[in-house]
Amino acid sequence: YFFQQVNYKFNHKKLAEYKCDTNEAICLKLVRYPEDIDDESTTFHPEYSHQLYGDDEVAFGYKGLQIQLYYTAGNLSTLFRMTYSAKVKDSFDFVEPDDVEGKIREIIPPGFCCGTDDFVSLLEKEANFRPFGSLLHTYTVHNVEEGDDFTFQIYKADMSCAGFREYHERLQTFLMFFIETASFIDVDDDRWDYFIVFEKYNKDGETLFATVGYMTVYNYYVYPDKTRPRVSQMLILPTYQGEGHGAQLLEAVHRFYCTSPKVQDITAEDPSENYVKLRDFVLAKFCQGLPAFSTDKLLQGFSEDMATEARENLKINKKHARRVYEILRLRATDMSDDEQVREYRLEVKRRLFGPYKKNQRELTKMRKYLRPEELASHVSQMDTQVQHEELERSYQQVLGDYRRVIERLAQA
Numbered sequence: 141y142f143f144q145q146v147n148y149k150f151n152h153k154k155l156a157e158y159k160c161d162t163n164e165a166i167c168l169k170l171v172r173y174p175e176d177i178d179d180e181s182t183t184f185h186p187e188y189s190h191q192l193y194g195d196d197e198v199a200f201g202y203k204g205l206q207i208q209l210y211y212t213a214g215n216l217s218t219l220f221r222m223t224y225s226a227k228v229k230d231s232f233d234f235v236e237p238d239d240v241e242g243k244i245r246e247i248i249p250p251g252f253c254c255g256t257d258d259f260v261s262l263l264e265k266e267a268n269f270r271p272f273g274s275l276l277h278t279y280t281v282h283n284v285e286e287g288d289d290f291t292f293q294i295y296k297a298d299m300s301c302a303g304f305r306e307y308h309e310r311l312q313t314f315l316m317f318f319i320e321t322a323s324f325i326d327v328d329d330d331r332w333d334y335f336i337v338f339e340k341y342n343k344d345g346e347t348l349f350a351t352v353g354y355m356t357v358y359n360y361y362v363y364p365d366k367t368r369p370r371v372s373q374m375l376i377l378p379t380y381q382g383e384g385h386g387a388q389l390l391e392a393v394h395r396f397y398c399t400s401p402k403v404q405d406i407t408a409e410d411p412s413e414n415y416v417k418l419r420d421f422v423l424a425k426f427c428q429g430l431p432a433f434s435t436d437k438l439l440q441g442f443s444e445d446m447a448t449e450a451r452e453n454l455k456i457n458k459k460h461a462r463r464v465y466e467i468l469r470l471r472a473t474d475m476s477d478d479e480q481v482r483e484y485r486l487e488v489k490r491r492l493f494g495p496y497k498k499n500q501r502e503l504t505k506m507r508k509y510l511r512p513e514e515l516a517s518h519v520s521q522m523d524t525q526v527q528h529e530e531l532e533r534s535y536q537q538v539l540g541d542y543r544r545v546i547e548r549l550a551q552a
Contacts, residue, residue: 201237
């Protein structure tokens with residue numbers, strides 16, 4: 141029995157050596173030149189892989205596992221291969237490794253290559269690749285390190301564009317690695333709009349395009365004759381993050397829908413914290429030019445004129461218009477004037493207090509129907525002191541978020 145125990149512990153320890161962190165094992169690249177393939181500095185890794193490999197984000201059965209998913213920068217033609225230094229089956233006959241390869245094959249469309257030579261020949265065809273759909277917007281980004289301006293373009297596409305369906309199948313694989321709750325959309329539903337950002341660059345005297353990021357928007361029906369575009373997915377690829385492409389994309393999409401009289405307003409599906417910050421900046425940038433948001437009117441409080449102008453000119457709903465008002469009013473507030481500061485604080489806190497007031501109304505109803513011991517547990521949950529502390533915490537959080545938007549507006 142003793143030897144069995146020792147043997148079990150020894151085997152258990154040895155088997156643990158065949159576990160790999162899948163976020164580290166998956167190596168992603170956007171390849172422009174053949175030399176990028178072996179250049180480790182061009183590699184980036186996923187933020188998430190739980191949708192493929194479980195909540196632990198671990199693959200079992202291999203030592204030194206590398207899952208290579210390399211894409212040509214424009215058309216996203218794919219190289220997929222798997223390397224490892226040892227396989228559990230070689231040392232333990234009775235142990236099966238995880239189907240690491242099968243999980244990747246579930247999300248990447250057929251037609252990928254497994255060898256470098258085939259991939260390089262696809263890379264040579266990149267000069268023929270052109271963006272899909274219609275051009276909406278062109279802008280430049282100055283790169284301080286290289287001392288040069290780089291050109292980017294945003295296109296609107298749909299599934300009727302030749303080759304776009306296959307391209308989108310390759311593009312959407314990145315969602316699994318960079319959006320925590322990502323899922324693939326039903327591309328056969330023609331109410332989807334697709335907006336893609338490309339970098340336009342020169343290589344050996346030819347003009348080429350590289351994929352930067354994209355957004356999908358679903359057009360919901362609003363009775364009787366309107367639509368409500370809802371942003372579903374938005375991703376800027378890691379190599380391009382922090383350069384302002386998200387703001388450019390969201391601005392271009394807003395401007396596109398603003399021209400349509402059929403559009404009621406523009407919303408987002410389950411927006412992330414980062415998306416909300418981005419939207420705050422873009423909407424505040426738009427609204428600061430509207431007459432209703434002039435400094436003197438901001439200091440008078442939120443008005444129906446603000447809500448109306450934001451909706452009619454920019455397709456912004458009342459809830460978002462109110463948030464933009466609070467950001468721009470903070471900017472207009474003289475922080476050395478105690479009365480202005482107090483008025484601002486009270487106004488924002490009144491809005492934040494909404495959910496607490498609802499709790500108070502519920503408590504009044506409960507007093508009629510609950511037994512004393514049941515009521516006591518609810519009362520403790522809604523303690524006034526706790527509410528005030530929560531309210532102050534929420535206010536300080538909002539203030540911090542708004543100040544970051546104001547800083548960004550000053551740099552825009």
